[in-house]
Amino acid sequence: MSELDFVFWYWWVWALLLLVIELLAPGFFFLWMSAAGFVTGCLVFLFPDTPENFQIFEFSILSVAAIAVWRFYVKKHPIESDRPLLNKRGAQYIGRVFNLYTPIENGQGKIRVGDSIWTVHGPDCDIHTKVRVVSVNGTVFEVEKVE
Secondary structure, three states: OOOOOOOHHHHHHHHHHHHHHHHHOOOOHHHHHHHHHHHHHHHHHHOOOOOHHHHHHHHHHHHHHHHHHHHHHHHHOOOOOOOOOOOOOHHHHOOOEEEEEEEEEOOEEEEEEOOEEEEEEOOOEOOOOEEEEEEEEOOEEEEEEOO
C-alpha cells in the first residue's frame, strides 16, 4: 500500500466533514453523502485492497442512491407542519374580515392588517365597508364585500 492509497479512515473523516457541512447548511443533502462516505469507509475497512477509483465510484453511487431514496420517501410521506402557513403570511388572512383603509375605486383599494397596509382588489366600495379576504395573489388580497 502506497502513502497515497485511500484507507478506511479517510472516508470516515470525509463523512464527518460532510456531516459538519450539513450542520452549517441544513437540507438533508450532505447528510446522505455523509452516510455514503461512512458506508464506503466500512466497505474499505472490510475489503482493504479495493482500488481507489472503485472506492470513489462506490461513494458516488451510494450518494446518489441515498439522496434519491430520501427524495422519493419525502415525496410519498411529506413532512407535515403544525403551522403550515407560517411562511405564507398573506394566506393566513384568507377568510378574515377587515374594514377598508382606503375605498376600493376602479377595483383597487387598501386595508390595514395590524401595522401593515395591504393592497386589495375587488368590487368598488366606500371606506366604511367591511370586506372578506378570499384569496391572495402575491402581495395583493382579492376581497369580496361583506353584507
